[in-house]
Amino acid sequence: MSRQNYIFTSESVSEGHPDKLCDRVSDAILDAFLTEEPNARVACETFSTTNRVVVGGEVGLSTEKKTAEMVERVEDIVRACVKDIGYEQKKFHWEKIKVHNYLHEQSAHIAQGVDKDGAGDQGIMFGYACRETPELMPAPIQYAHAILKRLAEVRKSGAEPTLGPDAKSQLSLRYVDGKPVEVTSIVLSHQHTSKKQSSADIRAIVEPYIREILPAEWITKATIWHVNPTGTFVIGGPDGDAGLTGRKIIVDTYGGAAPHGGGAFSGKDPTKVDRSAAYAARYLSKNIVAAGLADRCTLQVSYAIGVAEPQSIYVDTHGTGVVPDDVIERAVAACMDLTPRGIREHLHLTKPIYARTSAYGHFGRAPEADGGFSWEKTDLIDALKAAV
Numbered sequence: 001m002s003r004q005n006y007i008f009t010s011e012s013v014s015e016g017h018p019d020k021l022c023d024r025v026s027d028a029i030l031d032a033f034l035t036e037e038p039n040a041r042v043a044c045e046t047f048s049t050t051n052r053v054v055v056g057g058e059v060g061l062s063t064e065k066k067t068a069e070m071v072e073r074v075e076d077i078v079r080a081c082v083k084d085i086g087y088e089q090k091k092f093h094w095e096k097i098k099v100h101n102y103l104h105e106q107s108a109h110i111a112q113g114v115d116k117d118g119a120g121d122q123g124i125m126f127g128y129a130c131r132e133t134p135e136l137m138p139a140p141i142q143y144a145h146a147i148l149k150r151l152a153e154v155r156k157s158g159a160e161p162t163l164g165p166d167a168k169s170q171l172s173l174r175y176v177d178g179k180p181v182e183v184t185s186i187v188l189s190h191q192h193t194s195k196k197q198s199s200a201d202i203r204a205i206v207e208p209y210i211r212e213i214l215p216a217e218w219i220t221k222a223t224i225w226h227v228n229p230t231g232t233f234v235i236g237g238p239d240g241d242a243g244l245t246g247r248k249i250i251v252d253t254y255g256g257a258a259p260h261g262g263g264a265f266s267g268k269d270p271t272k273v274d275r276s277a278a279y280a281a282r283y284l285s286k287n288i289v290a291a292g293l294a295d296r297c298t299l300q301v302s303y304a305i306g307v308a309e310p311q312s313i314y315v316d317t318h319g320t321g322v323v324p325d326d327v328i329e330r331a332v333a334a335c336m337d338l339t340p341r342g343i344r345e346h347l348h349l350t351k352p353i354y355a356r357t358s359a360y361g362h363f364g365r366a367p368e369a370d371g372g373f374s375w376e377k378t379d380l381i382d383a384l385k386a387a388v
Contacts, residue, residue: 002178002318002319004176004177004178005175005176005177006174007172007173007184008138008140008172008173008175008256008257009170009171009173009185009256010138010140010144010170010171010255010256010257011144011168011169011170011187011255012141012144012145012148012168012169012170012251012255013148013248013251013359014148014152014167014168015085015152015165015358015360016085016086016087016164016165016166016167016191016236016237017166017168017237017248018048018237018238018240018241018242018244019243019244019245019246019247019248020243020248020358021046021082021087021237021238021243022045022046022047022048022053022247022266023245023246023248023265023266023267023359024085024266024355024358024359025046025048025053025055025077025078025081025082025245026044026045026046026055026245026266026267026358027266027267027354027355028077028080028081029042029044029055029059029077029103029267030044030267030268030269030352030354031354032070032073032077032352033059033061033070033269034269034350034351034352034354035352036066036070037062037066038351039062039350040059040060040061040269041058041059041061041106041269041271042057042059042060042267042268042269043057043059043106043267043268043269043272044056044057044058044059044103044245044267044268045057045244045245045246045267046078046243046244046245047242047243047244047245048092048237048238048243049238049239049242050091050092050238051091051092051098051239052097052098052099052238053078053082053098053099053100053238054100054102055074055099055100055102055103056101056102057102057103057104057267058103058104058106059071059103059105059106060105060106067105071101071103074103075099075101078097078099079095079097079099081355086156086164086165087165087237087238089239092237092238092239117308117339117340117341118306118308118340119271119273119277119308120272120273120274120305120340121263121274121303122302122303122304122305123261123262123277123302123303124261124262124300124301124302125261125273125280125300125301125302125303126253126258126278126281126298126299126300127280127281127282127283127285127297127298127299127300128254128257128258128282128285128297129282129285129286129288129289129296129297130257130289130295130296130297131289131296132179132180133364135363135364135365135376136286136289136364137254137363138254138255138257138258139173139180140171140172140173140180140255141256141257141361142361142364143171143213144171145361146213146360147169147171147209147210147214148168148169149360150209150212150213151163151167151190151206151209152165160205161193162194162197163191163192163206164190164191164192164193164233164234164236165191165236165237166190166191166233166236167188167189167190167191168187168188168189169187169188170185170186170188171183171185171186172184172186173218181217181218182218182222182223183219183220184223185223185225186210186219186223186224186226186227187226187229188206188227189228189229189233190206190227190228190233191233191236191237192228192234193234194234195232197232199227199228199229199231202233203225203227203228207225245264245267246264246265246266246267247264249262249263249265252266252361252362253278253361253362254363261274261278261300263275263278265278265357265362266357266358270343270349271340271344273301273303273343276344276347276349277338277340277343278362279343279362279375280301280336280338280343280375281299281300281301282362282363282376283336283374283375283377284332284380285297285298286375286376286378287378287379287380287384288315288317288328288332290378290381291384292322292385293317293321293322293384293385293388294317294318294320294321294322294328295317296318296320297315297316297318297320297321297328298315298316298317298318299313299315299332300314301313301314301338308340308341309338310338313329313333314329315328315329323388327388328384328388331384331387331388332384334387335380335383335384335387347374348371348374349374351370351372353368353370353371353372353373353374357372357373363375363376364376
């Protein structure tokens, strides 16, 4: 039986974190290609450091001419991303950075398998859901995201003009009988614009917003606060540390509360099962829990490159299922086509909906009218109940 009383910690990072900036650029390029053609192929990686952003990888549209024209637009896309995030520092400014563009056409050897509706690569993908929050997400990661998202809102609105784009949060929650009841520690490091601001000054700015996000009864006199514990944090973003696409995969998913298959999401079009099948696994897990079939669910799928059908489907309800796990596995296979094409069509993944996923988590977000976060819908409940 799993432990019921413990402390668990998850972290998040803001859209201005160097790695997240790179995720944003990669996904913005993906969106631009998908806007041009829903079947565009993109595997885009981004690297950032002082005064530089480097973009590389494989892309493809229906003609070489269209592909070349889109590649020419990349520099403008990069600058627009950096500007929106808010970087106007001396050594990392959206107007002054140097952009190096090394995108090229997709490998014909990779394309030959994908064009036959096979998976873009081998791999394992996990989904997870639990009853800790209304979004059916683990509480530590969900609230760590929410804190940074709220601080980004007040930074961009001008309500808190001395906050900078780069930030990290970390929450440690105490669980009793398997449910979160108390924040034992809050860690927040937030970039700021004035060297005269102390850690106490930054805490005075951010604490009201943190209290606004967290359940009031979770913050007690025993809660430990670490706000900018190293002191001054003026130099941030790629000027303070290099960034790279795909280095925050645990931040992107479940904050360490569930397994991760290892593949990153950002910059990959939905033929890449690293992304699309991980979304499908979350969708299925969430619907299983929402349907009342379990209080907690981990779901794994696996693929072989060039092969359409998944190699395996595995469900673990951690002893909370109302029917055996193998029954749920068969129901999952009956309710959703888990081939790469089936996933893309079921979740409508060929739309330009990815730049918005690049910060504050790919999961636990509200489905949007234009198809964004479609994998967060709970529209498979009736089918799953009927199948079991």
